[in-house]
Amino acid sequence: MKRFLFYWLPVLLVAGGIFYSSATPYEKQDMRPTLSHYLDHKMIANFFSSAVFQYSGEEVSVQALGPAGFVEFLIRKLAHFSVYLLLAFLLFRVLRFYFNRGKTFILSWVLTVAYAASDEIHQHFTAGRSPHVEDVMIDATGGLVGIMIAVLIYWRHFRRKAY
Structure with a gap:
C-alpha cells in the first residue's frame, strides 16, 4: 500500500x-481576458514582433493572435511540455521497480506518448477544443526530457550508494 501511495498515486493524479x-x-480555460488586463501590450508586441511561425496549419504571431493570444499560446504549449515531463518522470520512477533500466526508459516514453495521443483524441469530443498532432509532439518531447532527468537522478543516486 505504501508503494501505491508514494509511487502510483502521483502518476494517477497527474494523469x-x-x-x-x-x-x-x-x-x-480562456486566459486572454486576464492576460489582456495585466500584460503590457506594447512591450509584448515589440519583443515578439519578429516571432512568426506556423502551428497546425495556422499562423502564430502577435499580429495574428494579439498580444494576449500569443502569450496564452506560449503558456499552453509550455504547460503541455511541463505536464508530460512530470508524467514521464513519475512513470519512470514507478516502473523502475518492475523492469530493467532500458525497458523502463522505453515503456515510460511509450506510455507517455500513448497517453498524449489519447488525450488529443479526448479533446476532439470536448466543446471548443481540437486535437493537434503537434501537441502530441510537444508532449512526447517533454516526456523524453522528463525520463532523461529521471535517469540522471537515479543514476547519480545509485552510483553514490555503491561507494
Whole structure:
C-alpha cells in the first residue's frame, strides 16, 4: 500500500489532471481576458514582433493572435511540455521497480506518448477544443526530457550508494 501511495498515486493524479483539463471546454480555460488586463501590450508586441511561425496549419504571431493570444499560446504549449515531463518522470520512477533500466526508459516514453495521443483524441469530443498532432509532439518531447532527468537522478543516486 505504501508503494501505491508514494509511487502510483502521483502518476494517477497527474494523469487525472490532464484528463480533467482536456474535458474542460476552452471557454472555461480562456486566459486572454486576464492576460489582456495585466500584460503590457506594447512591450509584448515589440519583443515578439519578429516571432512568426506556423502551428497546425495556422499562423502564430502577435499580429495574428494579439498580444494576449500569443502569450496564452506560449503558456499552453509550455504547460503541455511541463505536464508530460512530470508524467514521464513519475512513470519512470514507478516502473523502475518492475523492469530493467532500458525497458523502463522505453515503456515510460511509450506510455507517455500513448497517453498524449489519447488525450488529443479526448479533446476532439470536448466543446471548443481540437486535437493537434503537434501537441502530441510537444508532449512526447517533454516526456523524453522528463525520463532523461529521471535517469540522471537515479543514476547519480545509485552510483553514490555503491561507494
